[in-house]
Amino acid sequence: MQIDLKQPILEKNDRIASELRERFAQNHVYVVDLLASPGSGKTSTILATIDALRDEFNIAIIEGDIASSVDAERIKAQGIAAVQINTGGACHLESDMVKRAIDVLDLERLDLIIIENVGNLVCPTDFDLGENVKVMILSVPEGDDKPLKYPGVFQVAQAIILNKVDTLPVFDFDVEAFTSSVKRLNPQVPIFHVAATRGEGVEEWAEWLAERIRQA
Ligand SMILES: Nc1nc2c(ncn2[C@@H]2O[C@H](COP(=O)(O)OP(=O)(O)O)[C@@H](O)[C@H]2O)c(=O)[nH]1
Numbered sequence: 001m002q003i004d005l006k007q008p009i010l011e012k013n014d015r016i017a018s019e020l021r022e023r024f025a026q027n028h029v030y031v032v033d034l035l036a037s038p039g040s041g042k043t044s045t046i047l048a049t050i051d052a053l054r055d056e057f058n059i060a061i062i063e064g065d066i067a068s069s070v071d072a073e074r075i076k077a078q079g080i081a082a083v084q085i086n087t088g089g090a091c092h093l094e095s096d097m098v099k100r101a102i103d104v105l106d107l108e109r110l111d112l113i114i115i116e117n118v119g120n121l122v123c124p125t126d127f128d129l130g131e132n133v134k135v136m137i138l139s140v141p142e143g144d145d146k147p148l149k150y151p152g153v154f155q156v157a158q159a160i161i162l163n164k165v166d167t168l169p170v171f172d173f174d175v176e177a178f179t180s181s182v183k184r185l186n187p188q189v190p191i192f193h194v195a196a197t198r199g200e201g202v203e204e205w206a207e208w209l210a211e212r213i214r215q216a
Pocket residue numbers: 036037038039040041042043044045119163164165166167194195196197198
């Protein structure tokens with residue numbers, strides 16, 4: 001006998017995600033689910049985005065990790081509210097985890113929540129967290145072939161950040177090949193070239209996001 005566990009898990013996840021989406025909309029909070037590999041620069045990009053947007057918007061961050069609270073501490077050190085979720089081994093966040101995390105946030109006061117998902121290019125793509133957009137980061141050292149190997153995440157992303165572009169001179173990363181692979185999977189998606197730790201290219205990405213937050 002074969003029991004399909006994935007379908008019921010996804011159905012429950014989607015139901016809670018719909019409730020969350022409604023709550024976010026009622027409170028005019030724009031929510032980003034940020035997907036990427038470990039070490040690609042998610043936390044660095046979040047910190048750079050906070051710098052760019054904190055004068056205009058009230059921001060909070062939800063940090064998803066298998067263990068530890070080091071990323072939440074990095075965010076809190078900037079005076080920004082951060083909630084750490086430890087999945088205890090799970091490779092992605094689910095909507096009920098986000099539901100518990102937002103209990104400690106003052107949604108009414110917030111304009112933007114960025115959720116740093118668990119570092120992984122596969123598992124998080126299937127899970128709706130009630131977000132407005134899924135955004136993914138690929139960093140240059142990971143290689144230009146990743147859209148070929150992990151097409152799912154490149155298809156669900158509504159914006160893609162190519163991070164660590166400052167390292168292009170030392171890696172064999174073919175930007176043109178990468179761009180055309182991405183465009184084959186997701187023709188309309190914008191690709192932002194960023195060096196998060198240097199603040200390069202952050203302005204264009206932050207403006208794209210700011211436009212959407214203002215509309216929410
Ligand atoms: N050269 C360079 N290093 C970066 C950049 N962004 C992040 N890093 C480094 O990459 C490592 C992982 O960054 P982090 O933001 O913690 O990645 P996360 O695991 O995806 O959250 C750290 O050592 C960062 O300093 C970048 O734009 N350029």
